[in-house]
Amino acid sequence: MKYDYIIIGSGLGGLCSSIIMSKENKKVLVLEQHFKAGGYLHSFKRKGYQFETGFHFSPELGNGQILRMYWKYLGILDKLELVPYNSNHFHSLIFPDMKLDLLSGLDNLQQLLIDTFPVEADTIVTYIQKIKEIKQYFVYFNANHKGDMDMEHKSFEISISDYLTSIGASEKLKGVLLAHSYLYGVPPKETPLGTHAIFFNALYSSSTDIKGGGDALNNALVESLKENGGEIHFKKKVTQIKTENKVIKGVETEDGTFYECDNIIFSANPTLSFNMFNEDIFRSTYTNRISEMENTTSHFGLYAAVDVDLSNHKNDVLYFPDYNIDRLYESAASDMPQDAFLYYTVPTARLGVTGDNKHLIETISMDNYNNYTKWSKTKFGKRPEDYTTFKDKIKENVLHQLYSILPEIKNKVTFIEASTPLTNEHFTMSPMGSIYGIKHSMSQMRAPIRARTKLNGFYYTGQSLIFPGIVGVTITSFVTCSDILGQDYLFNKIDKEVKGDF
Ligand SMILES: Cc1cc2nc3c(=O)[nH]c(=O)nc-3n(C[C@H](O)[C@H](O)[C@H](O)COP(=O)(O)OP(=O)(O)OC[C@H]3O[C@@H](n4cnc5c(N)ncnc54)[C@H](O)[C@@H]3O)c2cc1C
Known part of the structure; x- marks a missing residue:
């Protein structure tokens, strides 16, 4: 079987691109190294509780807003149960001497x-x-x-x-x-x-949650891909991109399977592709420039179940010990970054409590991968005791900070789990567990990574290119596919199908 397009990675970027190309009657195959779709947008289950990794809310899903236009074209809008945040109070910012409840x-x-x-x-x-x-x-x-x-x-x-x-x-x-x-x-x-x-x-357009979270979004995307004739294979880590005389022949996965194709869209961090080619494809000036680009920070995640009624906590909360946000990033790069910034959300307040009547809390604080490099060669699930001790210490710090802004949960936590930058790296292969891929900074955006490459038929997409986040990555997929199909062609097709009704 020969595919027109192989998409490497089933994060949001890979899945959106796969649907756009399969809607062109192209034979499309998505290969994903993990056992489920979604990359950063997947959720995980512990003790029957389902926690989100990279999906908490999405902007631009209000009536007439831009993400609805793209998601309608992708055929997923009608498959999702959208749960809007309260537009009069979607986020709260807490500074040492001020609390501000934000409205859309x-x-x-x-x-x-x-x-x-x-x-x-x-x-x-x-x-x-x-x-x-x-x-x-x-x-x-x-x-x-x-x-x-x-x-x-x-x-x-x-x-x-x-x-x-x-x-x-x-x-x-x-x-x-x-x-x-x-x-x-x-x-x-x-x-x-x-x-x-x-x-x-x-x-500030709007904030929306989804019943079923990131998994519901991923399932909708995969369903739409299949409805359009596309395929997805899991536990298929691509290790080689095969070319002959600089013409794409296909890809090989870790288990030795070869998949023949004419074109490839690579949706993970572009640096991961450079060692996959069997021929010299890109100039070293190009690969060195991109390899030297800085990644965004990583994060420490805390996931808790609590035996207290938090149904009023429908808004997300961001806590800052300081107004100087640049200084908070510097602090995040230190060896005890959890004193810097904390975001928490209570998804059960919006979507309903768990089967045993508990509320779930998900927190994010910035973390520094360098604090974990000494364990980077150890295996997930088998990391040594000193790693666990370090992780527990940070867990206690974050929990302590959380108690200071949400005191009612003290002594009410019935389950707790945490993730580190190494967890991110393990599940998404994002180098250094970076949250948003390559940093979209002034210096790096002067010569951003382009979707189209020197190798005919080989394209990049995903959060490292233009913008991260659900809106940014969806749009980046359309930019990548516009490079293939033509911008006017794709916009005309969107207008014809969506008919301004979104
Ligand atoms: C903690 C956290 C919270 C977030 N919260 C929000 C939020 O509330 N709202 C929002 O809009 N955004 C949020 N984001 C950002 C958003 O989740 C990401 O920007 C987006 O999911 C990235 O999608 P992607 O497709 O570019 O990359 P990824 O999700 O990283 O996808 C890349 C995929 O490629 C696969 N892969 C890599 N290498 C290979 C290989 N060799 N072979 C096969 N497969 C491979 C990976 O397994 C992965 O599935 C959050 C991110 C994080 C980390």
Whole structure:
């Protein structure tokens, strides 16, 4: 059997690309090294409790918002039960001397900020206008497919930190506006204004959970792939990409199986592909440049079941010990990063309690892979005692921090599990357990990784290219497939099928 396209990796990027290409009547096969689909978006079960790894909420799923357009085209919108967050209070930011309950909609936010920082009203209006304006430049983020490439590029020439300083924002206001930089994992002084603006627009569009979480999304994507004639094989780690005279012949998996194909879309971190070729394909200047790119930070995850009623905790909470977000990233790179930042969500408050009437809490704090390198060659499930001791110490730290912002759960935790950067690396193969792949920083985005490569028929997609996150990765798949099919062709097809009804 010869495939038109083999997609390496079944994360969101791989699955979206596989559906787009199978909708073109191409014979498509997805190969995934893990035993289930979804990459970072999968969930795991312990003691009957289901916890999410990389899915907590998605922006842009409100009526008429851009992700609905793409998901409708992918055929998954009707397969999902969407559970919107409360638009009047979707997130809370907690700083040492202030708590802010955030509400959806940039105009609503503008009013909230003006009420909170009245002397900075002009700065706030200037900022919100700029954020709205920048979105208009990005073709893939606008349902009318209009944009302005020159202005888009210009928005990458200044960091969000420098921009906010230039309009006179105070340290406190900056802290509030930059709090969500954890969604793309880049310190504000390194983040292009354009990247920040895209995330900020998305974040305040709307927030939506999905009944069944990441698994429900993955199942819907796989179902749609199969409905369009595509296939997916699990426990198939691709180890070689075979070419003859620089023409793609196929791929080989760890168990020695060869799959013949004409084209390949590689959806994991691009650096993982460089050692897979049997011929010299890329110049060393290209592979060295990309291999030297910095990855985003990793994280420490804490997953708990508690015997206390948290049904009012429908909003996500972000805790910061400091308004200086750049300093928090520096702290995250230290050897005890868990004192830096904490995000928690209570999915059961939105989706319903567990069978034994417990609430679940999922937390994320930034963590530094370097603290774990000495155990990087040890195997998942068989790591040594000193690793477990270290992990337990961090677990206690995070738990302690969680108690300080959610005291009602103290002595009520009935189950607890944790993940480290090594866990991330094991399950997703993301180098250094990086949360969002290659860092979308000013210096690295000057020459970003392109979907199309020098090897005819070999493409990249996924979070390391353009934007991470559910919106970013979905859109990146459309960008990759536009490179193959033509942008006008794909947009016309989307318009014809979706008919503006999303
Ligand atoms: C803790 C955490 C919380 C997050 N929360 C949110 C959130 O609430 N909302 C949001 O929008 N985003 C969130 N994100 C981000 C989002 O999950 C990711 O941006 C997105 O899932 C990345 O998708 P991807 O396809 O690019 O990569 P991945 O999910 O990493 O997929 C890559 C796939 O390739 C496979 N693979 C790698 N190498 C091979 C090989 N050789 N052969 C076969 N298969 C291979 C991997 O197993 C994996 O399945 C979160 C991320 C993390 C880590």
